[in-house]
Amino acid sequence: MVRDAALNIQPNPEQLAQAAADFISAQVRVKPELNILVATGHTPMATYAELARRAEAGEVDFSRATAVQLDEYLGIDDDDPRSLWGWMRRSFVEPLRLTRTVRLESPAQFGTALARLGGLDLAVLGLGPNGHLGFNEPPSLPDAPTRTLALTPASLESNRAYWGELAVPEGAITAGMDVILAARQTLLLVGGTHKRAVLHAALKGPETPEVPASFLRRTALTVIADEAAWA
Ligand code: PGA
Numbered sequence: 001m002v003r004d005a006a007l008n009i010q011p012n013p014e015q016l017a018q019a020a021a022d023f024i025s026a027q028v029r030v031k032p033e034l035n036i037l038v039a040t041g042h043t044p045m046a047t048y049a050e051l052a053r054r055a056e057a058g059e060v061d062f063s064r065a066t067a068v069q070l071d072e073y074l075g076i077d078d079d080d081p082r083s084l085w086g087w088m089r090r091s092f093v094e095p096l097r098l099t100r101t102v103r104l105e106s107p108a109q110f111g112t113a114l115a116r117l118g119g120l121d122l123a124v125l126g127l128g129p130n131g132h133l134g135f136n137e138p139p140s141l142p143d144a145p146t147r148t149l150a151l152t153p154a155s156l157e158s159n160r161a162y163w164g165e166l167a168v169p170e171g172a173i174t175a176g177m178d179v180i181l182a183a184r185q186t187l188l189l190v191g192g193t194h195k196r197a198v199l200h201a202a203l204k205g206p207e208t209p210e211v212p213a214s215f216l217r218r219t220a221l222t223v224i225a226d227e228a229a230w231a
Contacts, residue, residue: 005203005216005217005221005222005223006221006222006223007203007223007225007230008222008223008224008225009225009226009227009230010224010225010226010227011226011227012226012227013046013191013192013226014046015226016046016047016189016191016224016225016226017046017047017049017050018050019224020044020047020050020124020187020189020224021047021050021051021054023187023222023224024036024047024051024122024124024187025051025054025059025060027121027122027185028060028061028062028065029060031121032061032063032064032065033064033065033066034062034065034066034121034122035065035066035068035117035118035119035120035121035122036065036066036067036068036120036121036122036123036124037068037069037070037120037122037123037124037125037175037179037180037183038067038068038069038070038088038092038093038124039070039124039125039126039134039189040070040071040084040087040088040091041126041162042126042161042162043126043127043189043190043191044091044124044126044189045091047124047189048091048092048095048096049091049095051092051095051096052095052096055095055096055097056095062096062097062098063097063098063099064099064100065096065098065100066098066100066101066102066117067088067092067093067098067100067101067102068101068102068104068113068114068117068120068175069084069085069088069101069102069103069104069175070084070088070104070123070125070134070174070175071084071104071134071135071172071173071174071175072084072085072104072172072173073168073169073171073172074148074169074171074172074173075169075171076169081163081166082162082163082166082168082169085103085104089101102114102117104146104173104174104175105173106173107145107146107147107148107173107176110146110175110179111146114179119182119183119184120179120182120183120184121183121184121185122183122184122185122186122187123180123183123185123186123187124187124189125180125186125187125188125189125213125216126188126189126190127188127189127190127195127198127199127202127213128154128155128158128198128213129154129158129194129195129198130152130154130155130158130198131198131201131202131210131211131212131213131214132152132155132212132213133177133180133212133213133216134174134175134180135149135151135155135172135173135174136174136176136177136180136212137149137151137152137155137212138152138209138210138211138212139208139209139210139212140177140209140212141177141209142177142178142181142215142218143176143177143178144176144177144178144212145176145177145178146173146174146175146176146178146179147173147174147176148171148172148173149171149172149173149174150170150171150172151168151169151170151171151172156168156170177212177215180216181215181216181218181219183219184220185219185220185222186216186219186220186221186222187221187222187224188202188213188216188221188222188223188224189224189225190223190224190225190226190229190230191225191226191228191229192226192228192229193228193229195225195229196228196229196230196231198211198213199223199225199229199230201214202214202216203217203223
């Protein structure tokens with residue numbers, strides 16, 4: 001099934017973050033026990049900071065929500081600055097005052113934990129410059145499961161922006177396409193001119209494993225992008 005995505009274009013990254021924070025806040029008000037798949041990466045950070053501000057001000061309460069890890073590098077200690085678990089905790093779990101988390105450690109453990117939760121209510125996602133979701137690298141089919149894999153050269157290159165002098169780990173584990181596409185709502189956040197081509201491919205091009213994000217059109221998808229990414 002192909003649905004029309006709700007497309008919300010904001011003039012700049014600040015307003016993108018406000019709109020995304022509004023969307024996520026509304027969801028947790030309707031369902032305080034919201035199960036949220038949480039992307040790291042640069043794009044959602046201003047949104048998480050705004051949610052943290054709102055949580056601090058008592059405008060929204062995430063204390064009964066559960067944060068679910070989207071992806072992780074392999075062979076990284078918890079105290080390594082490159083730990084995506086650490087990044088999720090520092091940017092989302094701690095500032096928003098969540099008390100419940102699901103860590104992505106192995107496909108079996110993750111599947112059991114998600115089944116116990118009753119599935120995901122909301123997947124908050126960034127868009128890889130190569131069209132990946134989490135570390136579902138192209139090509140990824142819609143039924144690609146939670147798995148370990150080798151990162152593509154494109155992702156090694158884009159992830160270099162996060163870690164300065166530190167090397168980007170070459171192996172990763174990702175929540176599967178099957179997990180992401182089964183979320184009851186998906187929220188895709190996209191900013192910057194460097195995402196323009198891939199955003200158009202994801203929303204207007206053919207559904208293809210070469211652009212894993214193109215399969216999001218099968219979901220209840222909301223896209224919040226800035227003008228730079230859409231114009
Ligand atoms: P970014 O990463 O938000 O840092 O652009 C997105 C991604 O690679 O999934």
